[in-house]
Amino acid sequence: MRVLVVDDLPSFRRAVTGVIAVVDGFELAGEAASGEEALDFLRDHAVGMVLMDVNMPGMGGLEAARTIRFRHPDVKVVLLSVNNTEDLPRDAMVMGAHYRHKDRFGPDELEALWSDGGPAGS
Amino acid sequence: MERRGARGLVAGLRGHEIIEIGAPEWERLRTYIQADLVGVVVAAVWMAVLWAGVRREGWLLAIAALLLTLAAFLLRAIHLIHRYRRFAAVVVFALANWIVAVAVTSAVPFALGTLALAVLLPVLVAVQHMNHERLSAMLGATMLVGTVLVVVGSVTPGVGLERLMPKSVTDALAIAFIPFITILVSLAAWQNHGMLVARTEALRESRARLVAAADRERCQIERNLHEGAQQRLAAAAEQAREARRLLDDDPRRAGPLLARLSDDLQEASAELRGLAHGIYPPQLGQYGLETALRAAAQHAPIPATVHASGIGRYPPEIEINIYFCLLEALRNAVKHAGERATVVITLQDRNGLSFDFRDTGAGCDPRLVHTGAGMINMNDRLGAIGGTLTVDTRPGGGLRLHGHLPRSVLESAGVERSSQEPGSALRGALHAVWHLIARLYTILQRSTHPHPQQYIVTGLLAIMGVALGAGAVAAAVYAGAHRIWLLALAGGCGLVTALVVAALRVVRRHRIEHAIGLSAAITWCYALTLTAMVPAALPYATLVSVSPVLLSVAFLPRRRFKVVMAGTVAVAVAVTLAGRLSPGIGLTPTWPVTAVVAALVLLALTRASYLAWHNHVMLVARAEALQESRARLVAAADRERRQIERNLHDGAQQRLVAAAVQSRVAQRLIDGDPGQAVPVLAQLSSDLSEAQAELRDLAHGIYPPQLAESGLEAALRAATRHSPLPTEIRAAGLGRYPPEIEINVYFCLLEALQNASKHAGEQATVTIDLHERDGLCFDFADTGIGCHPGLIPTGHGITNMYDRVGAIGGTLTIETSPGAGLRLHGRVPAAAHRP
Numbered sequence: 001m002r003v004l005v006v007d008d009l010p011s012f013r014r015a016v017t018g019v020i021a022v023v024d025g026f027e028l029a030g031e032a033a034s035g036e037e038a039l040d041f042l043r044d045h046a047v048g049m050v051l052m053d054v055n056m057p058g059m060g061g062l063e064a065a066r067t068i069r070f071r072h073p074d075v076k077v078v079l080l081s082v083n084n085t086e087d088l089p090r091d092a093m094v095m096g097a098h099y100r101h102k103d104r105f106g107p108d109e110l111e112a113l114w115s116d117g118g119p120a121g122s
Numbered sequence: 123m124e125r126r127g128a129r130g131l132v133a134g135l136r137g138h139e140i141i142e143i144g145a146p147e148w149e150r151l152r153t154y155i156q157a158d159l160v161g162v163v164v165a166a167v168w169m170a171v172l173w174a175g176v177r178r179e180g181w182l183l184a185i186a187a188l189l190l191t192l193a194a195f196l197l198r199a200i201h202l203i204h205r206y207r208r209f210a211a212v213v214v215f216a217l218a219n220w221i222v223a224v225a226v227t228s229a230v231p232f233a234l235g236t237l238a239l240a241v242l243l244p245v246l247v248a249v250q251h252m253n254h255e256r257l258s259a260m261l262g263a264t265m266l267v268g269t270v271l272v273v274v275g276s277v278t279p280g281v282g283l284e285r286l287m288p289k290s291v292t293d294a295l296a297i298a299f300i301p302f303i304t305i306l307v308s309l310a311a312w313q314n315h316g317m318l319v320a321r322t323e324a325l326r327e328s329r330a331r332l333v334a335a336a337d338r339e340r341c342q343i344e345r346n347l348h349e350g351a352q353q354r355l356a357a358a359a360e361q362a363r364e365a366r367r368l369l370d371d372d373p374r375r376a377g378p379l380l381a382r383l384s385d386d387l388q389e390a391s392a393e394l395r396g397l398a399h400g401i402y403p404p405q406l407g408q409y410g411l412e413t414a415l416r417a418a419a420q421h422a423p424i425p426a427t428v429h430a431s432g433i434g435r436y437p438p439e440i441e442i443n444i445y446f447c448l449l450e451a452l453r454n455a456v457k458h459a460g461e462r463a464t465v466v467i468t469l470q471d472r473n474g475l476s477f478d479f480r481d482t483g484a485g486c487d488p489r490l491v492h493t494g495a496g497m498i499n500m501n502d503r504l505g506a507i508g509g510t511l512t513v514d515t516r517p518g519g520g521l522r523l524h525g526h527l528p529r530s531v532l533e534s535a536g537v538e539r540s541s542q543e544p545g546s547a548l549r550g551a552l553h554a555v556w557h558l559i560a561r562l563y564t565i566l567q568r569s570t571h572p573h574p575q576q577y578i579v580t581g582l583l584a585i586m587g588v589a590l591g592a593g594a595v596a597a598a599v600y601a602g603a604h605r606i607w608l609l610a611l612a613g614g615c616g617l618v619t620a621l622v623v624a625a626l627r628v629v630r631r632h633r634i635e636h637a638i639g640l641s642a643a644i645t646w647c648y649a650l651t652l653t654a655m656v657p658a659a660l661p662y663a664t665l666v667s668v669s670p671v672l673l674s675v676a677f678l679p680r681r682r683f684k685v686v687m688a689g690t691v692a693v694a695v696a697v698t699l700a701g702r703l704s705p706g707i708g709l710t711p712t713w714p715v716t717a718v719v720a721a722l723v724l725l726a727l728t729r730a731s732y733l734a735w736h737n738h739v740m741l742v743a744r745a746e747a748l749q750e751s752r753a754r755l756v757a758a759a760d761r762e763r764r765q766i767e768r769n770l771h772d773g774a775q776q777r778l779v780a781a782a783v784q785s786r787v788a789q790r791l792i793d794g795d796p797g798q799a800v801p802v803l804a805q806l807s808s809d810l811s812e813a814q815a816e817l818r819d820l821a822h823g824i825y826p827p828q829l830a831e832s833g834l835e836a837a838l839r840a841a842t843r844h845s846p847l848p849t850e851i852r853a854a855g856l857g858r859y860p861p862e863i864e865i866n867v868y869f870c871l872l873e874a875l876q877n878a879s880k881h882a883g884e885q886a887t888v889t890i891d892l893h894e895r896d897g898l899c900f901d902f903a904d905t906g907i908g909c910h911p912g913l914i915p916t917g918h919g920i921t922n923m924y925d926r927v928g929a930i931g932g933t934l935t936i937e938t939s940p941g942a943g944l945r946l947h948g949r950v951p952a953a954a955h956r957p
Contacts, residue, residue, distance in 0.1 A: 009772065009776045009780075011776055011777050011780040011809060012776055012779060012780045012783070014780065014805070015779075015780035015781075015783035015784050015787070016783065018783070018784055018787040018802060018805075019783060019786070019787055021787075022787050022790045022791055022794075023790075055404065055408065055771075060408075082391075082395055082771075082775065082779065083404065083405070102779045102783075103388045103391050103392065103779060103782060104388065105779075105783055105786075106384070106782075106783055106786030106787065106790075107786060107787060107790045108786070
């Protein structure tokens with residue numbers, strides 16, 4: 001599966017690309033530093049999964065996830081956050097997106113995401 | 123805690139204490155209205171007794187019913203205070219007074235003497251409860267009602283009570299009620315006086331407390347970073363190096379080590395996040411007050427719910443202060459309310475932003491509220507952004523906190539709300555009325571910024587005018603009628619004129635306190651003499667006799683103010699006795715006399731209203747500078763909080779998260795292809811080193827460790843090591859000072875140093891001299907290009923330095939001119955830090 005990594009901080013993007021490299025079946029499609037960049041990227045490239053930070057400057061991860069789900073319903077969106085999901089506002093949760101805690105993210109979590117709904121699931 | 127219906131109204135009468143720390147205004151407002159209520163009920167009973175015992179006239183019952191209606195209004199006002207609607211309470215109080223005053227005067231015109239004062243009462247009470255705009259509308263309404271009252275009192279024949287009833291009864295009524303209303307007026311002035319003194323003092327203390335709290339917090343954050351996250355990071359970096367070494371020697375042992383490292387990093391990251399969250403919760407910045415509070419309520423160990431209506435986004439300084447205020451309340455409830463307590467937080471944006479915090483816990487003695495650091499902290503926080511906090515608690519009755527940020531505060535912070543306050547058109551019209559009257563009065567007074575001397579001079583000149591006029595009339599009549607008392611009157615008027623001339627000289631040359639004392643004595647003598655000679659002038663005399671006490675509010679110390687208060691009440695009694703019992707000089711109340719008295723009453727009412735306005739302006743002006751300084755300090759501390767949180771979140775925390783992910787990647791690689799793990803481990807080590815360096819720099823910026831360990835000199839030397847300008851520090855024999863003094867002087871000098879590196883030019887050198895001379899003195903001098911002294915007050919850095927040094931009780935002076943560098947002299951007197 002081709003994965004787009006979206007985070008405004010290069011150190012975390014680098015770490016996530018490392019995770020993608022060691023898990024079989026995943027391949028890095030590209031990197032983006034904001035929601036806007038991610039949407040631009042998706043317009044021109046085929047992507048199976050977007051791993052995206054919630055808290056980013058500009059439109060932010062939640063708004064970007066909503067737009068991606070609307071424009072590209074086949075793309076699996078995984079929102080990564082350092083906060084627990086219950087701390088997010090009720091109306092901010094994006095239908096059909098997965099939420100993962102950044103602290104626990106690694107090769108095991110990515111594999112679990114694969115099995116959790118399969119490549120085309122959401 | 124809140125009871126409904128008639129029982130609730132009566133319960134409100136007895137009431138439990140409503141507390142506003144540092145400014146007990148609610149309690150005073152209620153006491154005041156309660157006192158008014160007692161007077162009204164006594165009057166109603168009197169009327170009923172008259173009806174039962176003296177004369178069974180229907181109008182007596184009508185007046186009694188009217189007075190009971192007023193009592194119902196006053197009960198409503200007390201009830202509104204319980205619901206924290208201070209403005210509405212004052213308006214109800216005023217309406218009740220005004221309606222009854224006009225109705226009673228139309229029935230019994232001689233009541234004008236008592237009720238002219240009663241019309242003035244609400245505005246005197248309002249001085250401390252209203253902003254400029256509302257108060258000027260209230261003054262406009264007072265003047266309109268006053269005019270109606272005077273016209274009604276002068277024109278209508280009334281029901282002829284004086285004919286129907288023995289004179290002794292009406293005399294007794296006047297003798298009881300005029301001094302009673304005078305006492306209420308004096309009490310209102312006393313409260314305003316207390317507010318003038320107390321508010322400045324409370325603001326100064328609050329500013330010092332806020333700065334001390336921010337400094338303590340800095341210190342705490344630095345310690346947490348140093349002892350917590352930094353230590354964990356150092357250990358993690360060591361583990362990463364160890365794993366890298368094992369990769370070459372014994373790859374099988376590297377796997378478990380990396381698993382441990384991953385767990386450690388996860389814990390360190392969580393700890394850092396907890397710290398950042400405590401400094402500034404990220405939800406607050408991202409999603410606003412409601413979401414952040416819901417998150418806080420969700421994590422609270424007791425059931426807590428948040429209701430919000432009409433809440434939008436607000437400037438960060440408003441959100442952060444209300445958030446921490448409510449968080450403190452929640453923590454208090456968790457600590458003291460008991461395990462079974464529940465908490466309900468209600469946020470509402472209607473005519474300003476307000477919150478209501480209620481717990482069903484154990485409550486406490488209201489006296490304890492004043493001593494609790496938590497409550498004082500909440501009050502300081504809310505006060506700093508222009509809001510008010512009221513506390514309502516009883517043992518066993520839970521605790522209720524009500525915070526309110528008026529619409530004007532939100533608007534000046536740039537928050538736009540489309541809904542209109544009801545009655546704004548009426549308020550605008552009343553505001554215009556007052557401005558017109560105030561403008562006319564200032565023409566009479568010859569100054570738009572009246573100094574007390576100006577008031578006194580105008581008053582004395584008015585007295586002189588009346589005395590000269592009366593003397594001339596008496597002399598002219600004497601020429602025709604040859605009555606000896608007319609000659610005596612002319613002589614008396616001449617004497618008053620001579621006294622006024624002498625007094626005018628004293629007023630211009632002596633201290634304000636003497637001037638006020640002298641003017642009060644003359645005013646009272648004048649009121650008494652006038653009433654003794656012309657009893658019809660009683661309404662005017664009652665208003666004149668309270669003007670010294672209103673004038674004294676802004677200028678006399680507490681002790682002397684009491685003397686003026688006592689004098690006012692004594693004069694009110696004397697004037698009433700003279701007005702009711704003296705035969706006068708035989709001037710029958712024909713229409714010219716009535717017209718002159720009516721005009722004089724209006725003039726005196728305007729003068730009293732203007733004095734009330736002036737007191738309000740003084741109240742605001744004296745507090746304004748301190749209020750602004752406090753708001754700036756709090757805003758700076760909040761900006762800093764947000765910056766620290768941002769730095770932690772974007773810097774060290776992200777690196778830690780990335781390092782934890784990398785450790786899991788490395789773990790996976792070791793199992794399959796250990797060779798490929800080498801660059802990942804190298805990256806991990808580098809991320810950890812950078813995180814360590816970032817945390818160290820951040821902690822240093824928050825609170826330099828040398829300051830706590832070795833004092834000002836060492837910390838300044840460390841700071842100047844990185845300065846681009848050559849800096850010399852002289853601090854021979856300088857001892858240690860309390861932490862709040864050291865940290866504020868340190869940041870003040872650091873700011874000066876940063877200013878110099880930015881503006882003084884590359885060739886400049888800096889000298890910092892610290893020495894002890896009955897306190898801590900510091901001199902900062904640079905040899906740079908200096909600047910025009912006029913630019914000094916506009917600089918943020920300089921204002922910040924002034925605020926910091928001011929908050930610890932010190933002073934700061936700055937000298938500069940173009941080409942002559944900048945010199946800064948600061949002093950924190952020993953008294954500021956020795957208990």
